[in-house]
Amino acid sequence: MSEPASAPRATALREIHEQAGATLVDFAGWLMPLRYGSETAEHRAVRRAAGLFDLSHMGEIRVSGPEADLALDYALVGHLSKVKVGRARYTMITSADGGVLDDLIVYRLGGEEYLVVANAANTATVAGALAERAETFDAQVTDESADHALIAVQGPRAVDVLAPLTDAELGAIRYYAGYEHTVADHPVLLARTGYTGEDGFEIFVRPADGAPALWRALMESGAGQGLVPAGLSARDTLRLEAGMPLYGQELTADLTPFDAGLGRVVTFDKPGDFVGRAALEAAALTSRERRLIGLASRGRRPLRRGQEVLRDGTAVGTVTSGAPSPTLSRPIAMAYVDGDLDTATGTFSVDVRGRAEEVDVVELPFYKRSA
């Protein structure tokens, strides 16, 4: 990936982050809060109470028109025409060879209108591919990323934080549903989605300049609920504990969704052709080349991306994401291993700069919230 030569773009919330003492870093061309104080404390606050995230770097691409549904069925691996208005779907866009270009959440806003949410680093690629693939359909593709801010409230107290600010009946918004509502007098898309393993909401604000007032209203509402601003560092450890893949680590253009163990997102049972169908049908039949497993260390030394996984001293795979887990109080990692590897027997370790750190193979996700 090439670094953008220009200075990173600031979100509408930059001043608020600076006032809060955030450490700001260039992330995929955006100046984003990495942490405000202790990232471990932010992580724990999201598990116990609630955290507020600025995710305005994410891409928002609108697909609308009489054939928007058919265009997305053709462009993506999922069956988007079947998604009901007000619901959302986790899906992927692949190239013709089946390699994952990005993982996406697609919201159906209306019969002829969808909002595709892409990772910041991939937004231009996704918007370009969607526009190209929609050409033969009666549908328009518009990259509206610059117009949107995105704020997430995540954690068991998210409903309590949000409730005083909206007339929306929050209990009626199911997981992976999203509707247009008013929050703190701002018209928003209010969705029950997230990337932390907790209950929570993602709030799409348009135009983006409404975001600071909305952020302040949420912080005020959450003051008695234990709400804290949380940065990308906490977001990464939260999603890792929740066993959620990150594009660029667990997902890349070299892997099909089947390689990543996420073949369930591919719907062959939909009408018509779609980009990647032939390659993915072949990939579904061949045995998976690799498998994503969870590792928890018996030591204290953090496991990191790129480190080698060993079984009885023999290299069998590579760590894709690793971090100390605040919830489990031990280092954890996700790693790709050979698909047919026996993980039930043998002694597993990770090569941490020349030292074999003994690890346990554990079930993913590492953390699941109690219902």
Place this chain on the structure above:
Amino acid sequence: MSVPTNLGYTADHEWVLVEGDIATVGVTAYAADALGDVVFVDLPEPGTEVTAGAPCGEVESTKSVSEVYSPVSGEITEVNAALESAPETINQAPYGDGWLFQARVFAEPTDLLSAQEYEQMTKDEE
């Protein structure tokens, strides 16, 4: 963040307090803050000889691994064992309970920065 004036500093963001022939070494508050939450510390065993300016251990935070450079040449006499179970002490009290190790120095270190010089250096880095 005030920099204690009774300590010497290195450009690698360690602090050192020399009392007689014993030097106590830690990382500065500026470095601890830049690292984020410290989650693991790897230090030389007592009896190990360390060389001024050479790496002698590691401090790992959530996101990164950083080497610890010894500010002095000498022999390790004691390491802060409390950091093994509570490495976050480095963030909480970098100049106090978060100290890293003590060494019997072979010679008084000469090229340390004063608090004022170190503070100026960190300001220039920003």
